[in-house]
Amino acid sequence: MIKTSFHAKDPLSSRWWTDNELSPIIAFIMRFDLLTLNLVLAIAETRSITRGAEREHLALAAASKRLSDLEARLGVALFERRARGVEPTDAGRALVRHIRALNTSLHALESEVVEFSRGIKGHLRVSANAGAISEVLPADLAAFSQAHPGIRISLEDQTSDEVQQAVAEGRADVGIFVGPAHDARLATRRYKAATLSAVLPAGHVLAKRNVVPFEALLDFDIVGLPAGASVHEAMIRAALERGRTLNARLQVRGFDAIAQLVEAGLGVAVLPEKTAERFSRVFAIQALPLEAPWAQRDYLLATRAQDVLPAALQRFVDTLCPPAPAVAPTSAATAPADASRTRTAS
Secondary structure: OOOOOOOOOEEOEEEEEEEHHHHHHHHHHHHHHHHHHHHHHHHHOOOOHHHHHHOOOOOHHHHHHHHHHHHHHHHHOEEEEEEEEEEEEEHHHHHHHHHHHHHOOOOOOOOHHHHHHOOOEEEEEEEEOOHHHHHOHHHHHHHHHHHHHOOOEEEEEEHHHHHHHHHHHHOOOEEEEEEOOOOOOOOOOEEEEEEEEEEEEEEOOHHHHOEEEHHHHHOOEEEOOOOOOHHHHHHHHHHHOOOOOOOOOEOOOOOOHHHHHHHHOOOOEEHHHHHHHHOOOOOEEEEEEEEHHHEEEEEEEEEEEEOOOHHHHHHHHHHOOOOOOOOOOOOOOOOHHHHHHHHHHH
């Protein structure tokens, strides 16, 4: 008898499955074919057996039979039939959650096997907020890629809240964002420090100052990033602490769009310092230091909390956040002698 050994990486925990852990998954796939499982997912997302069948290219009668056979096999109803469609039961929602996780796992398995066949030794999915991508990440990504050419990196631009969610749910291997971290499933490390600047149209009344207090910006329309972005959330909190409201007139994705809107006189903004200085050389805007306690901030690097990280991910983490050098402990014999000399000198 030929024994086949399976090894694969779980995208939700970034660890490798063992044969024993993979066996139930494979048995599950063989017991419930993927077509039926994807049909359940389609019905749940469209709230209709008819539309779900159409999405999976099945005749309505065939789809209904597959669903009824699955419910009979599980011994539980997956959907409640209503006049305007169907609604997943608690059991149905639980199954849909596992189907999505299974699809993610299968996609990761396929992608990783294909990459190995192309000579790629690993694939890291990085999610980062706009400030990190604009200010600090490019040079480090370039250095890592040069040192590890066999590891492919994909990068996605998201808000700090979205970054944390993506890492916690396994859609990203590592995230770079501005704290605080608010998900217990994450392990975070301090990455780099950054500073925020006030950005004003050329000739603005506040441009005569050397430093711009945040409270002064509240008298004007604000051009900024969408809700969930760290800068936007910090400004909202700071405004509420002063009993003021944030006049978020325009919210766009992209620092270059913000700079152009400020240049057009549509408001003022708060941007990362290095980014603001770079844009001030391109657009008719002025970047000034922002006076606010939260203007000094840290970028955090996050992975899912686990005892051992995969080798490629550990290399990436160590490159961006090098471990602190070990400090040699003071010997017991030396300490009393030092103390004795101190007492004599005093």
